[in-house]
Amino acid sequence: MADASSKFIDDLGGTSAVARLIDAPISTVHSWRTIGIPQSRLAHLRLVALAEGKAPPDEAAINAEREDLVASRKTVSPAPAPTPGRYPPGGQAFPHRSLLGIGHLETHEILYLLDEAEQWVALNRQPKKHTDRLAGLTIINAFFENSTRTLLSFEIAGKRLGADVVNMHAAQSSVKKGETLIDTAMTLNAMRVDAIVIRHGSSGAVQLIAQRVDCPVLNAGDGQHEHPTQALLDALALRHALRDRGRASSDGMLNGLKVTICGDILHSRVARSNILCLQALGAVVRVCAPPALMPAGIEAMGVTPFADFNAALDGAEVVMMLRLQNERMEGQFVPSAREYRHLYGLTPERLARAAPDAIVMHPGPMNRGVEIDSTVADLSDRSIITDQVEMGVAIRMACLDVLTRKARGVEGWA
Amino acid sequence: MKQTRPLIITGGRVVTPDGVRPGTVRCVRGRIEAVGQIEAQERDEIVDARGALVAPGLVDFGVFAIDKPAFHFGGITRAALMPDQSPPLDHPARVRFAAASGKPDFWVHPLGAATVGLEGAHLAEIALMRDAGARAVATGRRWIADSGVMLRLMQYAAMLDLVVVTHAEDGGIAGHAAATASEMATRLGLPSAPAEAEALAVARDIALAEMTGARLHLRQVTTRAAIAMVRAAKVRGVAVTAGVTPAHFMLSDLALKDFRTFARLSPPLREEADRRAVIEAIGDGTIDVVASGHDPRGPEDKRLPFADAAPGMAGAETLLAMVLTLVRDGVIPMERAFDLVARNPARLLGVEAGELRPGAEADLALVDPEKPWVVDSAKMAASAGNTPFDRQPVEGRVTALWKGGVRVGG
Numbered sequence: 147m148a149d150a151s152s153k154f155i156d157d158l159g160g161t162s163a164v165a166r167l168i169d170a171p172i173s174t175v176h177s178w179r180t181i182g183i184p185q186s187r188l189a190h191l192r193l194v195a196l197a198e199g200k201a202p203p204d205e206a207a208i209n210a211e212r213e214d215l216v217a218s219r220k221t222v223s224p225a226p227a228p229t230p231g232r233y234p235p236g237g238q239a240f241p242h243r244s245l246l247g248i249g250h251l252e253t254h255e256i257l258y259l260l261d262e263a264e265q266w267v268a269l270n271r272q273p274k275k276h277t278d279r280l281a282g283l284t285i286i287n288a289f290f291e292n293s294t295r296t297l298l299s300f301e302i303a304g305k306r307l308g309a310d311v312v313n314m315h316a317a318q319s320s321v322k323k324g325e326t327l328i329d330t331a332m333t334l335n336a337m338r339v340d341a342i343v344i345r346h347g348s349s350g351a352v353q354l355i356a357q358r359v360d361c362p363v364l365n366a367g368d369g370q371h372e373h374p375t376q377a378l379l380d381a382l383a384l385r386h387a388l389r390d391r392g393r394a395s396s397d398g399m400l401n402g403l404k405v406t407i408c409g410d411i412l413h414s415r416v417a418r419s420n421i422l423c424l425q426a427l428g429a430v431v432r433v434c435a436p437p438a439l440m441p442a443g444i445e446a447m448g449v450t451p452f453a454d455f456n457a458a459l460d461g462a463e464v465v466m467m468l469r470l471q472n473e474r475m476e477g478q479f480v481p482s483a484r485e486y487r488h489l490y491g492l493t494p495e496r497l498a499r500a501a502p503d504a505i506v507m508h509p510g511p512m513n514r515g516v517e518i519d520s521t522v523a524d525l526s527d528r529s530i531i532t533d534q535v536e537m538g539v540a541i542r543m544a545c546l547d548v549l550t551r552k553a554r555g556v557e558g559w560a
Numbered sequence: 561m562k563q564t565r566p567l568i569i570t571g572g573r574v575v576t577p578d579g580v581r582p583g584t585v586r587c588v589r590g591r592i593e594a595v596g597q598i599e600a601q602e603r604d605e606i607v608d609a610r611g612a613l614v615a616p617g618l619v620d621f622g623v624f625a626i627d628k629p630a631f632h633f634g635g636i637t638r639a640a641l642m643p644d645q646s647p648p649l650d651h652p653a654r655v656r657f658a659a660a661s662g663k664p665d666f667w668v669h670p671l672g673a674a675t676v677g678l679e680g681a682h683l684a685e686i687a688l689m690r691d692a693g694a695r696a697v698a699t700g701r702r703w704i705a706d707s708g709v710m711l712r713l714m715q716y717a718a719m720l721d722l723v724v725v726t727h728a729e730d731g732g733i734a735g736h737a738a739a740t741a742s743e744m745a746t747r748l749g750l751p752s753a754p755a756e757a758e759a760l761a762v763a764r765d766i767a768l769a770e771m772t773g774a775r776l777h778l779r780q781v782t783t784r785a786a787i788a789m790v791r792a793a794k795v796r797g798v799a800v801t802a803g804v805t806p807a808h809f810m811l812s813d814l815a816l817k818d819f820r821t822f823a824r825l826s827p828p829l830r831e832e833a834d835r836r837a838v839i840e841a842i843g844d845g846t847i848d849v850v851a852s853g854h855d856p857r858g859p860e861d862k863r864l865p866f867a868d869a870a871p872g873m874a875g876a877e878t879l880l881a882m883v884l885t886l887v888r889d890g891v892i893p894m895e896r897a898f899d900l901v902a903r904n905p906a907r908l909l910g911v912e913a914g915e916l917r918p919g920a921e922a923d924l925a926l927v928d929p930e931k932p933w934v935v936d937s938a939k940m941a942a943s944a945g946n947t948p949f950d951r952q953p954v955e956g957r958v959t960a961l962w963k964g965g966v967r968v969g970g
Contacts, residue, residue, distance in 0.1 A: 249747070328863055348865030349749040350819030369867070371749030418749055442754065443743030 148182040148215060150207035155179065157201055158194065161526035167194050172524045173532050182212030233258050236558020240548050244356045244363040247372035248422040256426055257398050259544050260382050266540035266547075267382070270306070280309035283340040283550060288330070289366070290316040290346040295510055295535070296366050296376075300343045303542035309340070327351060328358055335359040340553055341546060344368070349415075362549035364542075370413050376509055377419035379541040381427060383534045384464060387505050401428035404501070406458045408434040408490060409468025409517055410479075412441045416509045417468060421447050434458035436489070438479045439470075455490050459499040466507040467492050467518045475516070483516050492518045497528070505530055561664045563590045563922065563965030568600045572609025572926065575616065576916055577903060580894050585614055587922035590964035595916050609926055612959060615898050617923030618880060619914045621803060621905035622698075622725065622779050624855040626658075628666050630876040630942035632968050634852070635958030637666065637923040640725075640909055643673035644700045650676050650684040652692035659693030665963045669909050671698040671725055674713050680704040683713060687720055695909040696777070698725035701826060703761050705731050711768050718774035723801075723908055725777045726765050728786060729827050733757035738867040739828045744813040751867055755830055759785035766793045766800055775799040777908055781847065782808040782830050784837035791846045801908060802841070803849035805875060806882030807948055809838045815948055819866040822937070823948045825853075826871035842900070843891045849908070850900040852879040856944035874942040877935075878949050884929055884956035894929070922965035931957040 155175065158164050165172040168190055178184070183191065188205060195202050233239040239258045242250065269275055285304045289297050297313060304311035314334075325333075327346070331354075334342055341362045344352045349369030356363040367373040381400065388394045388403075395401060405424050411417045411433050424431050425448050433444060434452040444451050452458035459465065470486060480486045497504065506522055506529040514520045523529055551559035567587045574583040574595060586593045586604070600606050617637030624642050631639060641658055643649035649658055650673035658670040672694030676682045678701075686697055697717055703726060704710045717724045737753035739745035745752035762778060766789055769776035781787055781802045790802045807825055812832040815823040823829055841847045855872030862869050883897045892900075898915075906914025913921040935952045937945035961968040 326860070326863075327865065328859075346865065348868050350867075351865035353819060354863075354865055369749050369865070370751070415749055418747070441746040442741035442752065443746050446743035447747065 148179055148208075148211050150204055150211045151183045152179045154183070154191070154203040154208065158191070158198065162521065162524045164191075167198070176526050176532065179526060182215050183208050184212070185209065237552065243549070243552075244365075245374055245545055245549060246353050246356060246363070246365050248374045248377050248419045248426070249372065251426070253426045256378065256381070256423060259378055259541070259548065260385065260398060262548060263378070263382055263537070263540040263544035266306075266543040267386075267537065270536065270539055275306050276308065277306065278308040279547060280304070280307040280550060280554075283309045283554070284338075285309045285311050285341045285343065285546065286314055286334055286337075286339045287311065287343045287366070288314045288334060288345075290344070290351070291367070293345055293366070295538075296345065299535070299538040300364075300366060300542050303539050303546055306539070307543055307546055309546070327355065331355040331358045335361070341550055361553070364545055364549065367415055370415055370418070372419045373415040374419050374423075375538070375541055375545060376416050377423035378545075379534055379538040380420055380466070380507060380509070381423055382537040382541055383507070383530050384505065386533060386537070387530045391503065399428045400424060403429040403464060404432070404462050405429050405464040405466060406432045406434060406462040406500070407466045407468065408455055408458060408492070410439045410470050410474060411435040411444065411468070412439045413471070413474070414468050420466065421449055425449075432458050432462070434490070436480060439474070456496065456499055459496060462500040462504055464505045464507060465492060465497065465500055468509065469511060469513060470517055472513075483513070487516050491516060492522050494519065494521055497522055504528065507531065507534060509534065561966050563587065566593075566601065566604045567607065567922070567962065567965050568598075568604045569607045569609050569614050569924065569926070570600065572612055572614035574614045574916060575895055575898050577895060577899065580613065585916055585924065587924070587962070587965040590922055590966075592916060592918055592920050592922050594918055607960070613894070613927040613929055614916070615925050615927050616902040616914050616916055617925050617961060617963065618901045619905040619909065619911070620854065620876065620879065620901075621849050621851040621908060622671070622853060623851070623876070624853070624872065625943070626662055626666070626668055627854060627856055627874075627876060627943050628662065630854065630856070630874065630940065631666060632961055633941040633958070634876040634879050635925040635927065635961055636852070636876055636879070637925075637961065637963045637968075638669060638906070638909075638911065638913060639666075639854070640669045640671050640695060640905065642700065643671050643678060643698050648673045648678045648700070649689075649694070650678065652685060652688040655689045655694045656692040665966070665968050667963070669693075669695040669911065671696050673697070674699050674724065675704065675709065678702070680706060680709060683709070683716060686716060686722065690720055690722055694722075695911070696723040696725050698779070699727050701727055703727050703729055703731055707764060707768070710765070711772065714768045714772040714774035714776070718772045721775075723775045723777050724769075725779050726761070728758050728761040728765065728778045728781060730757040730760040733760065736867075737828065738824060739816060740813055740830050742813055742831050744816055748816060748819065748866070750816070752828075755783045755834060756785060758783045758827060759789060762786040762789050766790070766798060769800055770796070770798045773799070776801070777849075778802045779851070780804050780808065780827060780853070781841070782827050782838060783834045787837050787841045787846055791841070791844075794846065801848040801904070802846060803851050804838055804842070804847050805851055805853040805873075806879060807853075807873060807875070809835060809842065810882055810885070811835070811948055816866070820948070821862045821864065821866055821869035822873065822946045822950065824866055824869050824871050825873060825948075828871075839886070839891055842886060848900070848904045850879070850883050851905065852876045854942070856942045857946045858944045862946050872946070873948055874940060874944055874946050877941055878947060878954065880927065880958065881933075881954040881956040882949070885954070887929070888955070922962060924962045925958045926960040927956065928959050929956045931955060931959070933957055
């Protein structure tokens with residue numbers, strides 16, 4: 147961490163304040179807390195501090211710190227693979243051909259994927275972010291439902307591993323011409339791809355395709371059922387956040403962590419996968435939604451349902467907000483966006499009800515000013531929303547790597 | 561084909577409404593002439609039942625397709641055809657055509673569409689359809705949302721003394737749901753609706769039946785709440801009857817596991833408590849009819865993501881075997897099983913069949929109630945194998961079938 151840079155940013159009023167003052171993106175300013183303030187910006191910031199009547203930066207310390215960090219990053223090598231002996235040997239560690247949902251996984255298999263992802267987190271922070279591990283393999287991202295972030299994340303993950311990545315958008319595909327899902331799947335299969343990443347609007351669609359193809363299938367979201375890589379990346383982001391706060395557990399679990407998930411639980415695959423994943427890792431999960439957006443029998447999944455967001459936040463150590471789709475806040479489920487914000491928006495005042503250092507998460511894309519206020523989303527010390535995105539690439543690299551080991555003939559996996 | 565030679569079935573156990581007893585059934589010119597201890601006459605064709613049940617041919621109330629091989633396999637000699645055809649049975653000519661479509665070895669009793677195009681807005685030509693052969697009117701796969709239309713339909717049907725067959729699901733609540741709101745639907749992330757959608761529709765339709773004096777048949781009641789309403793209405797003397805298909809007393813929504821589209825039904829499978837309530841209602845007589853709901857659907861309708869698949873099951877072949885499980889479990893005696901699948905539906909349709917009594921049509925089945933077999937969706941007689949009972953071992957099979965005194969397939 148860049149302590150001198152962080153201190154100066156805090157002196158100026160925090161990440162958002164600095165971003166506003168110098169007209170820079172919040173994420174940029176936030177990143178300086180990790181990588182140090184670049185020299186090119188430092189002169190500008192000195193003038194800003196002067197104009198605002200704040201203490202000038204300790205430029206010597208900031209420059210020294212940045213150089214140290216740059217030097218150390220150059221020598222970073224990918225973290226070693228998970229501790230030997232902790233998991234069953236070889237392919238037994240993850241014996242599934244496909245990743246269809248968290249519901250199919252054992253806790254140690256979830257931990258294995260998280261541990262595998264750490265090496266890719268490290269790699270992705272290096273200037274040169276490329277391996278040839280999946281060189282020669284073809285991965286198709288078949289997205290039957292619109293997506294920007296998840297598609298991009300999978301595409302980057304595949305490319306960083308050296309695979310040939312092809313994106314198929316349903317809007318441009320033969321699906322529009324009436325071809326059935328099964329026929330599409332068989333077509334992809336006949337092209338001898340090595341992995342298929344699928345997003346589809348119907349629950350169970352990915353499983354249906356997985357039954358018909360010969361290669362691993364990764365579920366990138368099926369209807370309202372599961373979105374396993376999202377839950378895994380959230381767990382990884384949480385693990386890192388706890389580590390940064392000195393609260394990491396040695397076994398990688400999230401035992402006893404109080405997590406509140408709030409939003410459109412009914413229609414959310416993110417919520418379902420997260421409930422399963424967080425609970426498998428030992429977290430205590432509360433869910434919060436207006437009654438019309440709370441699915442029946444959710445208690446049976448081991449969570450405590452709340453309609454009152456204030457009560458749900460009481461003592462929460464993690465607050466995970468879900469996106470409410472625009473069409474659902476026009477009177478069908480919720481009267482209006484502002485009424486939703488009134489009852490379920492995560493405002494600074496509401497966040498104060500949670501534990502003092504509560505972590506704020508959102509799978510994106512955010513409706514700023516609806517389910518989450520900008521000030522909360524941009525709290526550099528609380529919000530890990532951008533870390534979630536970062537972890538997404540690493541998790542997807544880990545999944546692609548692990549699931550293609552058999553085909554690649556990796557020893558112990560073939 | 562008419563029966564030319566008298567038929568006498570001896571050595572069987574004859575199923576009558578009062579019980580099962582050893583006896584003989586003699587049929588002449590397509591009708592049952594005598595039941596009991598009777599002697600064969602010269603020229604009679606004699607069939608030795610060898611201890612099998614001699615039962616009425618099944619009358620299947622509410623099927624979606626005429627699928628003779630499946631019906632004959634299941635011992636079904638008559639079926640009430642739902643108006644949900646393409647095009648719908650909302651015109652006398654289509655009703656007349658459907659009514660003749662199975663003869664001679666299978667009789668179709670069309671249910672006329674209650675409203676034009678089954679759209680729930682304008683009354684169809686019900687009297688003309690009745691005279692063309694419609695045995696009742698039905699709302700089809702959906703309910704009629706507009707209570708005013710439903711009221712006028714009931715009044716009109718009461719005047720014509722036609723049974724109104726309804727689908728009991730409040731469409732506003734059911735929407736595009738593919739499952740009952742429950743833990744299972746939540747885990748699978750399926751669009752679901754609360755089971756109370758059924759009770760709401762049943763409550764309204766019973767109120768309208770009570771008001772108009774119309775005869776109401778709820779084709780499928782599948783929830784405890786709706787069953788309680790039917791039970792109470794019967795006590796009050798409302799002319800209401802209720803049916804169900806075997807899926808709703810054999811299976812709960814756990815069958816949806818792994819997104820099995822063969823378990824995608826309408827109404828959707830319910831939770832276990834409701835399944836038990838259905839069995840109880842069959843036992844105490846609240847439910848009058850068990851029907852197959854036969855709706856064969858090929859891969860183009862079923863090999864799809866669950867919510868995108870069409871609802872419906874191929875049920876004709878398994879109907880009797882499933883009802884016999886209730887006899888084996890002591891829920892109902894044997895003769896009551898045949899009330900559910902033959903006598904009661906025949907009475908609803910107003911046809912002279914469904915029971916073994918002199919004067920009735922000679923629709924008979926020989927049934928070996930213990931014969932074991934395994935349901936196999938790959939080897940069904942039906943035009944498609946979409947059964948939720950695939951690979952299930954069952955007992956009870958029809959070994960011979962007569963329609964109007966003429967051996968089917970013989």
